[in-house]
Amino acid sequence: MCKNPYIPHTATVEDTWFETGGERCIKTFKVVFDDEKVRDQWSHLPGQCAMIGVLGVGESMISISCSPTEGQFLRFSVMRMGKVTQALHELEPGDKMMVRGPYGNNFPVDEWQGKKILTIGGGIGQAPLRPIVEYVRANQDQYEGLTMIYGARTSNDLCFKGEFEEMSKCDDLSCHLTIDVEEEDWQHNVGFVPQMLLDLDPSPENTIAITCGPPIMIRFVLENLKKLGFEDEQIYTTLENRMKCGIGKCGRCNAENMYVCKDGPVFNYSVLKEIPEAFA
Amino acid sequence: MSAMLLNKEKWPEFVGKLTGKNVWAPQSDGTEMRFAPVGENEKVVLDYNNTRVPPKGALFPQTETMFKFEIGSDKVEEPPLDQEVVVLGLRPCDARAMTIVDKLFKWDIDDPYFVKRQEKTTLVGLACNEPGLNCFCTSVGGGPAATEGLDVIMADLGENYFVEALTDKGKALLDETRDLLEDADDDAQKQKEKLSGEAEDKIKRSVETEGVPEGLPGLWDDPLWPRVSASCLGCGTCTYLCPTCHCFDIQDETEGIDARRCRMWDSCMFSEYTLHTSGHNPRPTRKERTRNRINHKYSYYVDKFDVIACVGCGRCTNLCPVNIDIIEILRQVKEAL
Ligand SMILES: Cc1cc2nc3c(=O)[nH]c(=O)nc-3n(C[C@H](O)[C@H](O)[C@H](O)COP(=O)(O)OP(=O)(O)OC[C@H]3O[C@@H](n4cnc5c(N)ncnc54)[C@H](O)[C@@H]3O)c2cc1C
Ligand code: SF4
Ligand code: SF4
Ligand code: FES
Numbered sequence: 148m149c150k151n152p153y154i155p156h157t158a159t160v161e162d163t164w165f166e167t168g169g170e171r172c173i174k175t176f177k178v179v180f181d182d183e184k185v186r187d188q189w190s191h192l193p194g195q196c197a198m199i200g201v202l203g204v205g206e207s208m209i210s211i212s213c214s215p216t217e218g219q220f221l222r223f224s225v226m227r228m229g230k231v232t233q234a235l236h237e238l239e240p241g242d243k244m245m246v247r248g249p250y251g252n253n254f255p256v257d258e259w260q261g262k263k264i265l266t267i268g269g270g271i272g273q274a275p276l277r278p279i280v281e282y283v284r285a286n287q288d289q290y291e292g293l294t295m296i297y298g299a300r301t302s303n304d305l306c307f308k309g310e311f312e313e314m315s316k317c318d319d320l321s322c323h324l325t326i327d328v329e330e331e332d333w334q335h336n337v338g339f340v341p342q343m344l345l346d347l348d349p350s351p352e353n354t355i356a357i358t359c360g361p362p363i364m365i366r367f368v369l370e371n372l373k374k375l376g377f378e379d380e381q382i383y384t385t386l387e388n389r390m391k392c393g394i395g396k397c398g399r400c401n402a403e404n405m406y407v408c409k410d411g412p413v414f415n416y417s418v419l420k421e422i423p424e425a426f427a
Numbered sequence: 428m429s430a431m432l433l434n435k436e437k438w439p440e441f442v443g444k445l446t447g448k449n450v451w452a453p454q455s456d457g458t459e460m461r462f463a464p465v466g467e468n469e470k471v472v473l474d475y476n477n478t479r480v481p482p483k484g485a486l487f488p489q490t491e492t493m494f495k496f497e498i499g500s501d502k503v504e505e506p507p508l509d510q511e512v513v514v515l516g517l518r519p520c521d522a523r524a525m526t527i528v529d530k531l532f533k534w535d536i537d538d539p540y541f542v543k544r545q546e547k548t549t550l551v552g553l554a555c556n557e558p559g560l561n562c563f564c565t566s567v568g569g570g571p572a573a574t575e576g577l578d579v580i581m582a583d584l585g586e587n588y589f590v591e592a593l594t595d596k597g598k599a600l601l602d603e604t605r606d607l608l609e610d611a612d613d614d615a616q617k618q619k620e621k622l623s624g625e626a627e628d629k630i631k632r633s634v635e636t637e638g639v640p641e642g643l644p645g646l647w648d649d650p651l652w653p654r655v656s657a658s659c660l661g662c663g664t665c666t667y668l669c670p671t672c673h674c675f676d677i678q679d680e681t682e683g684i685d686a687r688r689c690r691m692w693d694s695c696m697f698s699e700y701t702l703h704t705s706g707h708n709p710r711p712t713r714k715e716r717t718r719n720r721i722n723h724k725y726s727y728y729v730d731k732f733d734v735i736a737c738v739g740c741g742r743c744t745n746l747c748p749v750n751i752d753i754i755e756i757l758r759q760v761k762e763a764l
Binding site for chain 1: 690727
């Protein structure tokens, strides 16, 4: 009998910081597994998730927001929404977090070699996209460059702000930030993400576009990608259905005949557009 | 494997012989029949139609502890699940249902609780001589004397039970009780076959499944969904008591420093089932939830596991408080195709 997949591993929180403020603030955790064996055996790719939690409170499915190229640790950026995410937010460096996974499929980053990568994110949706950015950055010679479009309501709602400046120094990387409404001292674009995409007018040629964010943003981004001439096969996104087990048993996460925890969360648009429930 | 007979007078002795194991059998609690562990002096009755609550709990309990822990510690303790269990008298449809959920519980990653319980469980079924009003097992791949999923099949021949081992586990069980059994002759075999043929003829309800798995998703926006779900109360009875429904919730329970993580049956007919914390709900009304229930059983499951996730036991129809009838829904589906 193999190990019980429902039993989480213990990890220690090494570092935490707030990405955003407010009631639904986002806190990032950098964690390391206590057991060296677990550390060595763990392998994930951009797009995968983990069930993280606190014993006695529960678990939540959260995107792994770091690339394996960054080192033997995991990062999670968690928005404070309810019971479990509140308990997670109370964790400070030195505290224990329970982690099981990795779950779900991944962005096919290896298939994308030799292509241009375009990520289009909104709000907390940048969490699953960040690993792609980091992965491409670590393997720059294998990709034809990366364009990142990222927006949020206000500058305070942008995640990973500290990282963008260094990023824009890379040759093959362009980073475009936008916020919904004008702010003092804001050096970047003002306007919605889908509009910024149209304004930038990226060529679909040899390009893969990946979009994650609020459903309404995704809907308009998909529309605009089509306007720009992207084929369905060139577009990827992720679904975020409610989950309990993460391993295709509890039945909770289905979008029609897909179990998002196993067949997703990453979907090619050519598959997704055949599933009306995915956009419900 | 060879067929045997068990004289009904020896039935209590037969049950008694198995007491080293945990025996589950249908018992009356005064108002209804339920599968429950058999204690001393308890009477196991087999002549009833079927239990309201299916025996799926033998492999997938209504609530089960996944592991225990103490608050503040990260040491967890798994339940041993090493008890041998014999389920006596389950109906062929309910046994078949276990083979259907088996596919999901072993899909890619084994569910350790289900698998461990299954390894330790021997299923002794009883063929139906008198199918219920809303049974339609014969439409979905089963039958009143079907043996799929069983270790032993029994049939009520009047004075005797016909008893036949179907697996090694079943054979071992009959070996333990060998001194109570006698060899069945050809007549007994013939009588059993005659009864099961008659039982099949007594099944009055049926569904047409041809073209349904492929066609159902295409009926996404069909007006049949608001129509068939209009009176649904969202009570979840149809799914809770369905032998092939396998959805569960996971919750932590604490009492002082003692705590456990457990899982419990859940239902896709509840509005909270798909509700996100943000307030967004991909299946906001009964229409979407009913559509998912039917699609899950008759299309998605077929797509993934090559079998319809309904064994035609009729419970959802019998027990729905507002008489929503899966057979009628499927008739309308077929008509709309
Ligand atoms: C594939 C995937 C990736 C995700 N990645 C992230 C991420 O990187 N960062 C982040 O902040 N959030 C992410 N989420 C959402 C996150 O899982 C929920 O916000 C969280 O579970 C809410 O739990 P809670 O206990 O705080 O809220 P409560 O309302 O107390 O939760 C009750 C239960 O509802 C479920 N639930 C409620 N909303 C959701 C939801 N939107 N998605 C899944 N389950 C939900 C959970 O099972 C939870 O246990 C992701 C969800 C999925 C499915
Ligand atoms: S769907 Fe209804 S008839 Fe089919 S197995 Fe479940 S309860 Fe029985
Ligand atoms: S048993 Fe009937 S009323 Fe209750 S959820 Fe099912 S269909 Fe609706
Ligand atoms: S989360 Fe349990 S089946 Fe997908």
